[in-house]
Amino acid sequence: MTSVRVERLYKIFGPQPTEQVRRLDEGTDSADLPEGTTAAVVDASFSVREGETFVVMGLSGSGKSTLIRMLNGLLTPTSGKVFVDDADITAMSGRELRTMRQQKMSMVFQHFALFPHRTVLDNAGYGLQIRGAPADEINDRAREALGMVGLEGWEQRYPQQLSGGMRQRVGLARALAAQTDVLLMDEAFSALDPLIKREMQDQLLELNAQLGKTIIFITHDLNEAMRLGDRIAVMRAGRIVQIGDSEQILSEPADDYVAEFVQDVDRSRVLTAGSIADPSAAAPDGVAPVAATAPLRDLFDRIGRDGPLPVVDAQRRVIGVVTPQAVFAALSHRVEYEEA
Numbered sequence: 211m212t213s214v215r216v217e218r219l220y221k222i223f224g225p226q227p228t229e230q231v232r233r234l235d236e237g238t239d240s241a242d243l244p245e246g247t248t249a250a251v252v253d254a255s256f257s258v259r260e261g262e263t264f265v266v267m268g269l270s271g272s273g274k275s276t277l278i279r280m281l282n283g284l285l286t287p288t289s290g291k292v293f294v295d296d297a298d299i300t301a302m303s304g305r306e307l308r309t310m311r312q313q314k315m316s317m318v319f320q321h322f323a324l325f326p327h328r329t330v331l332d333n334a335g336y337g338l339q340i341r342g343a344p345a346d347e348i349n350d351r352a353r354e355a356l357g358m359v360g361l362e363g364w365e366q367r368y369p370q371q372l373s374g375g376m377r378q379r380v381g382l383a384r385a386l387a388a389q390t391d392v393l394l395m396d397e398a399f400s401a402l403d404p405l406i407k408r409e410m411q412d413q414l415l416e417l418n419a420q421l422g423k424t425i426i427f428i429t430h431d432l433n434e435a436m437r438l439g440d441r442i443a444v445m446r447a448g449r450i451v452q453i454g455d456s457e458q459i460l461s462e463p464a465d466d467y468v469a470e471f472v473q474d475v476d477r478s479r480v481l482t483a484g485s486i487a488d489p490s491a492a493a494p495d496g497v498a499p500v501a502a503t504a505p506l507r508d509l510f511d512r513i514g515r516d517g518p519l520p521v522v523d524a525q526r527r528v529i530g531v532v533t534p535q536a537v538f539a540a541l542s543h544r545v546e547y548e549e550a
């Protein structure tokens with residue numbers, strides 16, 4: 211499996227980009243750089259573990275697409291390094307980069323990037339075709355990937371005969387057929403209707419529970435980030451302002467910008483029984499426990515009926531008790547950023 215590591219990455223658009231990196235390093239604010247300069251990514255560092263889903267979240271223009279395009283070498287950083295496994299891709303030739311992409315990273319785009327005159331099957335096999343795979347293998351793997359995303363029977367259709375959700379399934383199948391360890395997904399579900407979007411998110415979670423790919427997913431939607439991400443990096447004006455899991459982002463936003471995003475999150479889906487369990491309370495007798503990983507929304511029925519519930523960890527050891535009062539408090543909590 212493949213991991214991705216980024217060290218002090220910068221991308222400056224405009225004249226004398228290296229000089230602007232030096233000025234930013236010395237503490238100059240991005241807004242004070244010369245006219246015509248955009249500091250699209252500033253001093254980004256993080257590691258994505260093998261098999262992790264790492265979400266990059268931020269408003270439009272915060273630098274997400276620029277960042278993801280540097281991860282697979284489509285854009286050259288102004289400075290900094292990107293390691294895919296242990297290879298520094300910023301030192302690779304164009305040819306080495308193409309090979310690396312074909313073998314290790316597939317990209318799924320927002321607007322599907324399908325070829326209108328190719329069948330669904332040909333679209334799904336495209337990544338393998340440019341890699342020069344034998345026709346039989348392309349056919350088998352494309353069919354298998356289409357099966358994984360629920361499109362068997364649609365192989366001979368054309369993209370315009372499909373709905374938006376189905377087209378994005380073809381985009382996903384193409385990435386899966388390439389059998390790369392890493393999937394880069396740039397606003398992959400953003401163009402879809404809310405219900406279809408949710409279906410696609412569920413499908414991705416389900417598929418990846420089996421496939422265990424390393425996924426780097428870009429979105430401007432914090433609810434989506436929290437549903438999909440093991441960890442989330444929040445970007446603002448080119449900088450990563452916070453990296454953490456959903457509960458950390460929700461409970462300890464790093465600044466006002468993150469706190470503002472957090473107001474719109476459905477806390478009942480993100481907060482878990484484990485996160486609000488009181489470890490010192492006595493567990494009620496004869497009441498069936500709930501898992502520490504259960505989201506609060508799944509407790510409403512039980513807690514209304516049975517009152518306080520014992521909470522157990524993966525080994526079924528009781529780690530605390532969740533009370534109706536604690537659930538209300540957690541859901542009504544308004545997160546304010548408190549300066550240390």
Ligand SMILES: Nc1ncnc2c1ncn2[C@@H]1O[C@H](COP(=O)(O)OP(=O)(O)OP(=O)(O)O)[C@@H](O)[C@H]1O
Binds near residue numbers: 268270271273
């Ligand atoms: N080729 C380019 N030349 C000049 N400026 C660019 C270029 N590409 C991006 N930018 C600028 O860099 C900043 C970051 O853009 P980027 O597309 O990475 O943001 P984003 O968070 O992905 O936003 P969106 O969701 O709208 O795509 C923006 O100010 C954008 O205008």
